[in-house]
Structures are given as structure tokens and as C-alpha cells.
Amino acid sequence: MAGVRLATWNVNSAKAREPRLLGWLDDRAPDVVCLQETKLSDEAFDESFGAPLAERGYAVAHHGEGRWNGVALLSRVGLDDVTEGLPGAPGYPHQEARAVTATCGGLRVTSVYVPNGRDPGDPHYAYKLEWLAALRDRVEAAGADDAVVAGDFNIAPADPDVYSVEAFAESTHVTPPEREALAALLKTGLHDVTRERWPDEKVFTYWDYRGGAFHQDRGMRIDLVLTGGPIASRRAALWIDRQARKGSGPSDHAPVILDLDEAPDGDIGPVVPPPSLGAKKGGSRAKKA
DNA sequence: ATGTCCACAACATGTGGA
Numbered sequence: 001m002a003g004v005r006l007a008t009w010n011v012n013s014a015k016a017r018e019p020r021l022l023g024w025l026d027d028r029a030p031d032v033v034c035l036q037e038t039k040l041s042d043e044a045f046d047e048s049f050g051a052p053l054a055e056r057g058y059a060v061a062h063h064g065e066g067r068w069n070g071v072a073l074l075s076r077v078g079l080d081d082v083t084e085g086l087p088g089a090p091g092y093p094h095q096e097a098r099a100v101t102a103t104c105g106g107l108r109v110t111s112v113y114v115p116n117g118r119d120p121g122d123p124h125y126a127y128k129l130e131w132l133a134a135l136r137d138r139v140e141a142a143g144a145d146d147a148v149v150a151g152d153f154n155i156a157p158a159d160p161d162v163y164s165v166e167a168f169a170e171s172t173h174v175t176p177p178e179r180e181a182l183a184a185l186l187k188t189g190l191h192d193v194t195r196e197r198w199p200d201e202k203v204f205t206y207w208d209y210r211g212g213a214f215h216q217d218r219g220m221r222i223d224l225v226l227t228g229g230p231i232a233s234r235r236a237a238l239w240i241d242r243q244a245r246k247g248s249g250p251s252d253h254a255p256v257i258l259d260l261d262e263a264p265d266g267d268i269g270p271v272v273p274p275p276s277l278g279a280k281k282g283g284s285r286a287k288k289a
Numbered sequence: 290a291t292g293t294c295c296a297c298a299a300c301a302t303g304t305g306g307a
Contacts (some may be wrong), residue, residue, distance in 0.1 A: 016295065037295095037307090066298085067295095067306095068306075116307065126305095154307095210293050211292050211293085214291095
């Protein structure tokens, strides 16, 4: 498989973003796109975007419910074995359109829109934690190696992922149980590739519409790209597309874009160190061949 | 308390959600 450009973007209504979405696809030319908060039924999404996406070579898996939520996968490197929703996930009270999974270019990609939680203590907060546990179970059952789980997690993984710890005291997105749920998900073998790219910097993906938050960089990093180890090791570039947050009529989220080098041929095994740097016992694995 | 936006029901603006 050649190199792949993968992106995730919470568009905060695909319909409202119609003037920008197609132009963004043309400019950035991603091969695989995870969308969240399309806020459209499958029929309405197809009505607005089916033809222009097909023109651009994208296959589409949209999982929507209309007014709220709604996720999609766009791919021009194949789109197979689509699973809508998250089997085993709780509802609120009914199942919501918060996940869609497909195999694209050898990657098992899931676009996720994790419940917001609203407020610690709110039933929606408990729902959020249960939903995350179900997501973890799914990734563990399927195996993390070929997995990409990308989307709006509504969790800032650590304190550097918010502009002000004080501003989020008593709020969701930063509470220990949420962060522990995310850590449990990562423990299945997923890597937070944005944080690996920038170990220390404050890099945000979401800024409230209010109060000039974007202009003053009062943001949060809550849109994550999580990949299995073999995929993370193919990371060639990663950036947060702040341009998409500028200008008129933006989403309140910026896309995250990940470029992967082409997969190595044959086995994806451990790299064997050269003998001069290698094991102390002689007989390295490299000699067996 | 809240410098915004989005969708909906329904026609003016309120409501719920983020």
C-alpha cells in the first residue's frame, strides 16, 4: 500500500459546513476521512454529498440519525466490511450514531464521536464512561495492530491538552475517570500519534466559538488519532489544520491530518539492530537468515 | 453569569445541545 493521508474532523453539521467541506477535501486531498457531528440522516448526507464525493473518488459510509451526532468515513483507498455503531455500546437510552468502522487501505478505521458527558454527575457522564469502556472492549477484541480510532473523544488526555487547568476545574473532559477510560483504551496497544509528534507542546484541536477563543488560542486537544503500533511507526507527518478553523463559517474543531509512509513489504516484524549495536550474546536474529 | 453556533419547530423566537 502506498502512503496514506488520513484525517479526522468534527464538522459540527456537514450541512452547515457544505461551503467549506468539499473545498477542504480538494485542498488537503486526504485518502481517508473520519467525520463527526454530521447531524444528518444517511439520506440527507447522500443527497448533499453523494455525487460530489463520488466525483472525487470517495466511497462513503455514513451513519447518521438526523438532528444529533452522525459519523462518516470517506475513503478513496477502499472501504470494506462496514460496521455501523459500536456493538455492545450503551444507548442514551437508545443507540446513537457515534461510531462507524471500515477497512480502508489495510487500516481498520473507526470514526468516533464520544458522548460529551455534559457535567460530572449527569447521567450523560456515566453514559460517556460506559461508552468508552465498550469502545475499549471492541478494540481489544479486534486487536489494535491494524486499528485507527479517530475522532472527537471529548477528553483532553492530560493537563497540557487544555489552555487552562483552572478554566476546566469541575468540568468534564479532564476528570480522572475520563482520562483513565482513555488510558485503558490506549493500553490495548493504541498510540496517541499527535502527542508522539509533539511530546510537550500545547496543540489544540477545538476552540469555543465564544469570546474570541480561537484568536487567543484558548483551546483543548480533544480530537485524537489513535493507531496501532505498526501504523504509528509509519507516521511521516501530522498536523492540526488550523486554517480550517479560520475565516467565515468554520467548525469549532480543526481537522487532524496524519500522513503514513507506505507499509513495509512482507512481514511487519521488529527491526533487527545492526550487529555492531546489537545483542551482547552474539548470535543475533539477523544471522539466522 | 456566559463576547457563539447549530438544528428544530414553526414563523418569532425559544429550546436543547455543544
